[in-house]
Amino acid sequence: MRLKMHGTLSAAALGQHLGTTGEAARQQLLRLAEEGLVEARSLSAGVGRPTQQWSLTAAAQARFPDTHAALTVQLLDIVRSQLGEGALDTIIATREAETRQAYEGAVANATDLKDRVAALADLRSREGYMAEWSEQPDGTLLLIENHCPICAAATACQGFCRAELEVFRAVIGPGATVERSEHIVSGGRRCTYTITEEPAS
Structure with a gap:
């Protein structure tokens, strides 16, 4: 205090x-x-x-009182009820495009998959997601987010989570698959993304 x-x-x-x-x-x-x-x-x-x-x-x-979550949910409800789902989809799509552009610029110098995942984890940590990454014995990479600073908004509108997954796929690139295996909004302790490099054809 x-x-x-x-x-x-x-x-x-x-x-x-x-x-x-x-x-x-x-x-x-x-x-x-x-x-x-x-x-x-x-x-x-x-x-x-x-x-x-x-x-x-x-x-x-984060331990101090903060009403921004309630305000965010209220604003989302107002957009949905007054302007319709289409307006909400436009907001989410705009945020997705801006986030993707910023992330792609931040990982532009990452030369391989591990570097891109590490850079993405660093970006997410700086945004409050308490992110980390690790490599599994089979070579699969895990991106782990131990906190969700937009949890209230994501709970009120699942479009945010869908958009974030699409951003991750775009930033990681076409040479790997990205799947969400744990989800805070669905009751998980954390959000975990499994990243698997695709074999060269």
Whole structure:
């Protein structure tokens, strides 16, 4: 709460806010860092040892009240009821096209399938999906998203999930198949995509 209210702080400054020592605050910060809720960066202020400045991560920010999900669902319902499914399809298609263009530009320098999947996982993580990828013993690649920041919108309109799968297929390219094997909206713990390289003809 102190970091949310006051922004980036050193352990010493946080200790002052909490009425305790800087070392006690640092121990609390280290525990929060292990949970992925805070992160530190070193800040040099002239002569002497750099100080560590602590701030909240995106995971910690998500713990604070946020009504954007309810607003998004409300807006989707208004578009659907007032303008029709066609208007909603146009919105989704426009978002899909813009996302595809941005992703294709970001992975343009990836030379092989693993590089493209790694680049895609990095893009998705930066967008809040907590994405990672791995290679299975049979050579199949998995793209795993442990969080869905648009879950409310995707639940209200499955078109978002369909569009994202199509974007992944376009970005990965014609030399591989991409299938969703786990789906948060369908009750899964995460979204998982199985990526299989097609044999050269």
